Amino acid sequence: MTRLVLTRHGQSQWNLENRFTGWVDVDLTEKGEAEARKGGVLMREAGFEPACAFTSVLKRAIRTLWIGLEELDRVWIPVEKHWRLNERHYGKLTGLNKAETAERHGEDQVHLWRRSYDIPPPPLEIDDPNHPRHDPRYRGLEPDLLPSTESLKLTLARVQPYWEETIAPRLEAGEDVLVAAHGNSLRALIKLLFDVGDEDIVNFELPTANPLLIDLTGLRPVEARYLDPDRAKDLPSCP
Numbered sequence: 001m002t003r004l005v006l007t008r009h010g011q012s013q014w015n016l017e018n019r020f021t022g023w024v025d026v027d028l029t030e031k032g033e034a035e036a037r038k039g040g041v042l043m044r045e046a047g048f049e050p051a052c053a054f055t056s057v058l059k060r061a062i063r064t065l066w067i068g069l070e071e072l073d074r075v076w077i078p079v080e081k082h083w084r085l086n087e088r089h090y091g092k093l094t095g096l097n098k099a100e101t102a103e104r105h106g107e108d109q110v111h112l113w114r115r116s117y118d119i120p121p122p123p124l125e126i127d128d129p130n131h132p133r134h135d136p137r138y139r140g141l142e143p144d145l146l147p148s149t150e151s152l153k154l155t156l157a158r159v160q161p162y163w164e165e166t167i168a169p170r171l172e173a174g175e176d177v178l179v180a181a182h183g184n185s186l187r188a189l190i191k192l193l194f195d196v197g198d199e200d201i202v203n204f205e206l207p208t209a210n211p212l213l214i215d216l217t218g219l220r221p222v223e224a225r226y227l228d229p230d231r232a233k234d235l236p237s238c239p
């Protein structure tokens with residue numbers, strides 16, 4: 001039996017402002033830092049001792065991981081950052097206020113963009129200065145790998161190879177693993193791990209910085225719980 005913890009980052013400045021964030025590198029708020037610290041304390045109290053950790057290349061997830069590792073007194077473990085764990089790319093919605101966008105386009109359309117499995121928001125133009133092709137952190141990557149927008153389905157398609165090639169082998173080798181990432185990159189992982197149907201994944205949301213502890217046999221979840229029950233959300237049943 002191995003243990004996997006998935007944690008979404010703590011509250012970010014744009015979570016607070018209710019803006020579509022995606023690949024923009026927004027920092028944690030003070031509340032987000034406190035959430036991350038509490039998440040770390042809860043992992044320590046649960047006796048969680050990860051051998052390695054994985055995160056995105058966005059500071060709200062990286063700093064949530066760092067704060068958690070400080071509380072675990074395990075800043076020494078190997079940490080790998082990878083763009084494949086980034087938040088889903090929100091295309092042209094990036095930066096817009098979610099409530100104002102719903103007023104302009106209607107609640108139903110915004111719900112489709114936010115929660116449908118395979119409808120991506122309108123894409124960002126490639127010559128837009130905010131397109132990831134112009135961001136130095138993705139320099140050297142095949143340009144076609146970098147999204148202009150993403151549905152959850154497309155997000156899963158780029159998370160899955162990283163899971164299979166890099167994270168899963170560590171679990172299969174018997175190591176406990178911590179992943180600090182984002183609402184939608186983690187929803188994609190949860191869909192994969194718990195074998196959630198395309199229509200059902202819409203029902204699962206992740207609270208900020210509330211560690212989700214999953215007991216695994218091989219790569220099969222046998223039990224899962226949020227470490228802060230007061231901020232828990234529904235979970236899919238174990239397959």
Ligand SMILES: O=C(O)[C@H](O)COP(=O)(O)O
Pocket residue numbers: 019020021022087090114182183184
């Ligand atoms: O990128 C964002 O805006 C959030 O982190 C996730 O947003 P969502 O709940 O609208 O998918």
